[in-house]
Amino acid sequence: MTKFIVFIAGSIVGSFLNVCIHRLPRGESIIRPSxxxxxxxxxxxxYDNIPIFxxxxxxxxxxxxxxxxxxxxxxVEVLTAALFLILYLYFGLSAKFFANLVFASLLIIATFADFEHQEIPDQVSIGGICAGVMSSLFTGLTFLGSLIGALTGGAIIYLAGVLGKAAFKKEAMGGGDVKLMAMIGAFLGWKLVILTFFIAPFFGAIVGITLKIRTGQEVIPYGPYLSLGALIALFFGDAVLRLLFSGLL
Ligand SMILES: [Zn+2]
Structure with a gap:
C-alpha cells in the first residue's frame, strides 16, 4: 500500500516538476496562473490534469x-513516480529517503530544462546547494561534508572546463554545469561527486556521438548526463568505490 501511495505521490510531484521545467527558464511564476x-x-x-492517466x-x-x-x-510524470518508488525501496521511510526525493526532483528539472532550454535554472542549482547542505544535517553526511562536496563538485568541473577550453579552443562547460555539480556534491559528498564526474562523460559521449552523426549537432547539453551520473553514484557509488579501492584503503 505504501508503495502505491509513494508512486502516486511521485506522479503528482512529477506533474509539478513539468510546470517548473516549462516556467522557471522563462522566469514565470510556478504557482500562478493554472x-x-x-x-x-x-x-x-x-480531470484533464491527472498525472499519467x-x-x-x-x-x-x-x-x-x-x-x-x-x-x-x-x-517526467512516469519517471518521477518510478524514481520515488525506487528511492522508497532503497532507503525505506527515512531521512535519506526524503532528502533524496528532493535531490531526484531537482535533477529531473535540471535534466529536462537543460534539454529544452540549454539552461539549468539557478532556483534549482543554487537552491539545491542550500537544500543539500541543510539535508546533510539529517542524512549523516554532516554539514562540513556537504560543503566540501559542493566545493569539490563545482571545482572539478570548473577545472575540466578550463582545461577543455585550453585544449579545444572553445567553450566546453557552461556555468550551469558548475552550479549543478556543486548541488550534486552538496547532496552526495566529495567522493560520490567525483565518481559522478567520471560516470557522466560515458553517457554524454554516447549521445553526443549519436547526435553528431545524425544531426551534425556539436554542442550537447551536459546537465542530463551529470544528473544521470549522480543517480548512478547515489545507488551504486559506495559499492563501486569499495570495489575500486578495496585493495588500496
Ligand atoms: Zn487546446
Whole structure:
C-alpha cells in the first residue's frame, strides 16, 4: 500500500516538476496562473490534469483544440513516480529517503530544462546547494561534508572546463554545469561527486556521438548526463568505490 501511495505521490510531484521545467527558464511564476493549453489558451480542467492517466486518455492531445501535448509531460510524470518508488525501496521511510526525493526532483528539472532550454535554472542549482547542505544535517553526511562536496563538485568541473577550453579552443562547460555539480556534491559528498564526474562523460559521449552523426549537432547539453551520473553514484557509488579501492584503503 505504501508503495502505491509513494508512486502516486511521485506522479503528482512529477506533474509539478513539468510546470517548473516549462516556467522557471522563462522566469514565470510556478504557482500562478493554472496550466493552460499553449494551443487554444483554455485553462486545463482538473480531470484533464491527472498525472499519467490524462495524457493517455486524451491521446496526447488537448480536449478542445487537439493540439499535441508534448511527450515530455508523460515521461517526467512516469519517471518521477518510478524514481520515488525506487528511492522508497532503497532507503525505506527515512531521512535519506526524503532528502533524496528532493535531490531526484531537482535533477529531473535540471535534466529536462537543460534539454529544452540549454539552461539549468539557478532556483534549482543554487537552491539545491542550500537544500543539500541543510539535508546533510539529517542524512549523516554532516554539514562540513556537504560543503566540501559542493566545493569539490563545482571545482572539478570548473577545472575540466578550463582545461577543455585550453585544449579545444572553445567553450566546453557552461556555468550551469558548475552550479549543478556543486548541488550534486552538496547532496552526495566529495567522493560520490567525483565518481559522478567520471560516470557522466560515458553517457554524454554516447549521445553526443549519436547526435553528431545524425544531426551534425556539436554542442550537447551536459546537465542530463551529470544528473544521470549522480543517480548512478547515489545507488551504486559506495559499492563501486569499495570495489575500486578495496585493495588500496
Ligand atoms: Zn487546446
Amino acid at each position: 496550466s493552460r493549453c499553449p494551443g487554444c489558451g483554455k485553462a486545463i480542467p482538473w 490524462s495524457f493517455l486518455l486524451l491521446g496526447a492531445r488537448c480536449r478542445f483544440c487537439k493540439t499535441r501535448i508534448r511527450i515530455r509531460y508523460f515521461i
